Amino acid sequence: MQDYDQEENNRQIPFSEVIEALLNNQQPFPAIMLPSFSDLSEENLAALQTIWLQIQPQRRAALLEDLDEIQDRDTLSDFSSLSQFALEDPLPKVRTQAIDMLWDWPQKQLARQFMRMLENDPDENVRAAAATALGNYIYLGELDEFPSDLSVQIVETLVRVIKGKDDKTVRMRALESVSYSSNEAIPALIQAAFQDSDREWLISALFAMGRSGDEAWNPNVLSCLDHSVPEVQAEAVRAAGELEIQEARQPLIDMLEEYETLDDNVRIAAVVSLSRIGGEGVRQSLEAMLEEINDDEEADIISAALENLDFVDLGLLPGMFDFSPIRPHEDDEDDSDYLEDWELDDENEEDWDLDNGAEEDE
Structure with a gap:
């Protein structure tokens, strides 16, 4: 991300100029314009949505990466409006970045959308990011700062993914997120991961233990x-x-x-x-x-x-x-971060196999 002078940035830049710069593929996007995406007005948000898919895919991804850097160091910045509609972007990298930018915006509608993305998004990196983001909602639920009924649904969704046949990374991120839950059924899932012969499951189990x-x-x-x-x-x-x-x-x-x-x-x-x-x-x-x-x-x-x-x-x-309360998200290209009404079936607890994500036939 380019550096920009803070005093110069304080001047108001017409959003029409920002749009024009986004669509100008002959020049790098000026870093001085990045804060223009904070606290977008309805008018500017609508204008951005209208031309969003005309922006080069890699520029859309780079834009969110740069905004995420600003958000990390400037807690007054609010890029949530852009991030929320970027969840629907056709580029998986953009959807993943948008999830990462929204994990600390605890809203019921986002929790529901993350659950849908976890189970239905075609890209495994996006599903893994959604699983990670849902951990924050369980964490808040344990503190009674998020609706318990929705927390129950989140845990149920995560456990369903852990026991399912999704990609291993997605299931590990789901395990790490669900480890925040105080439900008595969760330790069995962590123990199964700890005992698995796969080293990556062991690492994930240790992460979950610390988080628990x-x-x-x-x-x-x-x-x-x-x-x-x-x-x-x-x-x-x-x-x-x-x-x-x-x-x-x-x-x-x-x-x-x-x-x-x-x-x-x-x-x-x-x-x-x-x-x-x-x-x-x-x-x-x-x-x-x-x-x-x-x-x-x-x-x-x-x-x-x-x-x-x-x-x-x-x-x-x-x-x-x-x-x-969230695992640092690993680079997509580098695989080198309440369930009161649900219980594991006692008969199947010991037979659940992490390697194939299913229960063994007896």
Whole structure:
């Protein structure tokens, strides 16, 4: 995304000029015009919808990516009007980006649309993004900040997808989202994933364990802290931090004593998790590492972890590293983030097979 001068951007740009620039394929779209899409008036929204499909597909996708960057750093920006109609875009990449931009706009109509997209969209990346976005609604439902009847429908939909025959990535994202639910049937789904021979299901299960906030998963997470596969180990370390497992403190401190040999993701996860767990030896470990580290970006993370540790030591909620209620969405091209009335059939619980997404025949 191009840089733009904030003072120059403050001048009002006629939306007709914005439309003209969008349709001008001979020139890059000016970054100074990007904030024009925030808080669109009905008139400007209608004008944009009229010419939307005349815009080159890759430009539509790039536009949403740039707006998402602005939205991440400027909480006053509101691109929800554009994002909502972009959910119907024929380009899967645009639909995926639109979902990502709307995950923290908890509206009943969006929840219903995400459920429809999860079960019916022809593109697996879009379905996976919809599954991820629905996790936020379950999270809010658990806090009594979203209608419980709709939360029930969301959980039912996610469980149906997990047990179905969709692409594995879609089903894993559904598992991670449904793990927010306190329904007693959900742990069986997480346990099945944890026991699956597929490494990706194991990683997804560890993510779900951390997200669940249930200390019953502590032994499972602890058992993977020294896993030989860095991706699994990193997820276990992150989960230990989210669950604030006290027994993980010393293993993580020991881990950082040889931080130079650690996988990058494991090392960063250990720093962040220790800042959430707190306790004896944590500050000394992080400060010692900060003195030796040469990477500025990593030093910033350690400094932020030490600040977060101040909150933990004071008995306050973690400040710098509150984990987001949504998994960071993975690049489409890189596969390298209440169900009171529904219960799993006891007879089929143990026979459910994650590999084929169905129950085994007896």
